[in-house]
Amino acid sequence: MLAALGYAVHRYVRADDSDSAAGGTAGESGGEPAATDGDSDPDESPPAELLSNEEQVLKLLRENGGRIKQQRVASELDWTAAKTSQVIGGLREDDDVETFRIGRENVVTLPDTDLTDDVDDGPEDQ
DSSP states (O other): OOOHHHHHHHHHHHHHHHHHHTOOOOOGTTTEEEEEEEOOOTOOOOOOSSHHHHHHHHHHHHHTTEEEEEHHHHHHEEEEHHHHHHHHHHHHTTSSSSEEEEETTTEEOOOTTTTTTTOOOGGGGG
8 A cells, every 4th residue: 555655646746747847847846746647667676675576576577588697686686695585485485486406596487477487498499
């Protein structure tokens, strides 16, 4: 509930800022959001600070083609290894992600990610 409210406030403030950048002033907008605000891209996600830990990991996975090393998740999100392990463990228990090991590294994937994508694209180009 609070995340939705925070997102709405963010969108409202951003609409006022875009009016100011377009040559108008924030006072000229009358305190109303821009008319085009409802027509924005539906795939646009809320700011990272409003996402839960799990949502941040899933967003990072989608941005990286559905596959990422667990160590990179920790560095990208500036988390400790322990926190990253706990969050990914919870996602794995909920069947939101899958993990496997390559050597000493854990790799996190979305459940529908084809792990052979990179290997088989040679013959298709010929």
